[in-house]
Amino acid sequence: MTRTKSGALDGLKVLDITQVMAGAYCSLLLADLGADVVKVERPGTGDDTRRMSESADIEASHAFVAMNRNKRGIAVDLKSDAGQEVIRRLAADADVVVENFRPGAMDRLGLGYEHLRAINPGLIYCSVSGFGATGPYRELGGFDLVAQAMSGIMSVTGHPGTDPVKVGVPICDLNAGLFAAFGVVSAYASRLLTGEGQYVDTSLVEAGIAATVWESNEWFGAGRVAEPTGSAHRLAAPYEALGTADGHIAVGAANQRVWTALCTAIGRPDLLEAEQYATNADRLRNRVDLSTALTDHLQHRTTAEWVELLRARGVPCGPIYDIAAVHRDPHMIDRQVTDTTTHPVLGSVTHLTVPVKLSRTPAHIERTAPLLGQHTREVLLQRGFSEEEFEALLASDAIAETIPHTIAAN
Template structure:
């Protein structure tokens, strides 16, 4: 559908050394790989990326969590603490455009693999560091995971029902958001490098990414001095803009302005609400939120969702049901947008994954590689560095690199 079958990709020729694990870093590098970058994923021998052990669920014996964020990569296993392992990383660092890592602050510096050390070997290197709290400030040495930062960064203070307990977002939104900001930084640094000839250090944190997502809630606090609280599915500045319970399930009404309010009232024959001065403008609707929401809920509860959707869609008012994950992944619109991919894998039968969220007309994203088995490409990558098979065997015996996985195709 997109790209007309072109084999050219936007990031063809870009090599990325991926020292990250878990989610934020791997999500970043997967998306770079989707656009054509050669991602060399470095993993610890025997254990690998910790998400390989995030089970259940498994799919034909492999962690579903790991599979989700690791397509379009080559996996090599290297002991970063060994002298020989460091030499492998030095050799790779000289050949790549980008390095992505998410170790604790100072860890790679202590191993001699920090930005200051590696940029001496490759001045064009773009070194992207992803961490929980950032590489500066009083909290820089703290470990950070998505759940912790959802709370620490204010997200859970605004998620949940009014008067209820804090609730986390159902997916790891802070991790994946940081991964996307890392891509933003990497691509910006690549453009800058075309002008300066030099790489640079990129500092991305889960905390920073979450703070910037507070967006209008942050500016509202600065304007009023009052922090937002939990409103369930409602919006602090727009009414009605939330979920309501219809006869056959919940439905979202996203009536974001006065024009849409007029159209909704006309379509649903709520002339009394449209003419009521307490509800004629959004300011008035916010001021009389509780009363209006109660009235709308009473009326919606007597209707079926499809009836509401047909009437409101007909006049261009945004609305729709709350879908479950299975409903989303089998929805005709999602399938038409090619947002479900089938990927060949040497172990997992009929592997399916979410598709590409960005469609480029001339250089489209592609699946070129399945999520790799642990160390699947170690020999291949080392051979590209000019290391002969005898040396590879010796390093394997010394456990500098891990054992070669059995791959049945």
């Protein structure tokens, strides 16, 4: 893989044997930071996200493109003996393997951690699954919805007294990918010191549980089971979305100084004098009445007007954006939260960038997601396979490659 810019993980070789989101997001982050990530897919059908599209063309899936930029792609039949041997040879000089099959699946293929560690003792082997590699639920399938349900996230999301709702984004999938990438980088740092690889194991449900910081500690410390609070914070008030003349504004008056600034900015000094709102504990006990009082007053001006007034007084606040508004905001544009690549089927594609800015070795998006098997020949020949071996594997259907004339751009 030729990169025009250096990244923090330049030189790190990653074998990505993942499907859909959680594992793919882990390897995506590694790729954006400079790692040479080789995505392994099934010949013919590829990753399941290739079919998450309104188009019948598996190369026209925005879902796949979103999770697999900056990666090279090869097509290998993991169920064939020859295909398994291809993976073993690639793993022999890889730094990292990332997989997100159900625990035991890779072992049955002869491609589990112990199998590959015997070939490459320095290997970092990362597994992302629904419930982790151990425990009574280890063999259950992993889905973000189920993880949100069983981690407690759904029990505290939404408004009191309503049906359970999930977080609007696949938070357990994404958090699992983040924790996996963090685990890989931590294991890599350890290997630089010790020369030893290790097994990295994380799960969707634990990624969800890890997000329940306030809620779990409310149970640990006070024995209270947290309930939904809508947009409100469970430990500070007012800290929620409040109605305005034309919509809502998110206001975070999380301490006494900001509470004072809020009341002054909106012209309600009387609220500062009210005994029931004197302290944060008082405001929490009387949160519903406080929310009503604030909303009744804020209804007299627009969200934009209140944002301007409150920000001038140092009150943390903001409009509630839909996704289109997010990407029109001048601050987000200045922070370069998106970048583009050219895809051979989709044309220009916009991507979310890595939300971490490294001053010397920043992340870069340099290539679009691969076509199915686009780099099979390139990768295998680069990693020591001969032309004769490649052609024999191709003839046996253990591997597949994209027909070159279908590639209009890289």
